[in-house]
Amino acid sequence: MRHASVGRRAFMLVGIAVTLGCGGGSATGTDGGSPPPPPPPPPNSVSVTNNTFTPGNLTVSPGTTVTWNWNTCSGGDQYGDGQTCVAHSVVLDDGSGSSSVQSSGSFTHQFPTAGTYAYHCAVHGTAMSGKVVVQ
Secondary structure, three states, X not given: OHHHHHHHHHHHHHHHHHHHOOOOOOOOOOOOOOOOOOOOOOOOEEEEEOOEEEOOEEEEOOOEEEEEEXXXXXXXXXXXXXXXXXXXXXXXXXXXXXXXXXXXXXXXEEEOOOEEEEEEEOOOEEEEEEEEEEO
């Protein structure tokens, strides 16, 4: 009988130690539970959001391929149900390229030579515009 009693006590002590939180730490993180900052954008990329290209001006070297990534959806649940997405496009003013009008996805364009390449959204015109400076 005595061995069973010692085993139960040891089990209870382990249970108490676990309950009291051996090892510390909190489930919400060290800063009170705020979400981590978003990752930095990939190099040579532009984010297409609602009515804005970010960055508005991008400087790259000749031969660089720039990628525009659509991030225009808002609302909805964790599975994307009920989101509202806004369609935009990228139209290079010199006529060298353009994307379709879309609310998600990406568009890439290579800039082979030095110069300043202005672009705009076909839906929003010059109210939504940017530049790629190749030097």
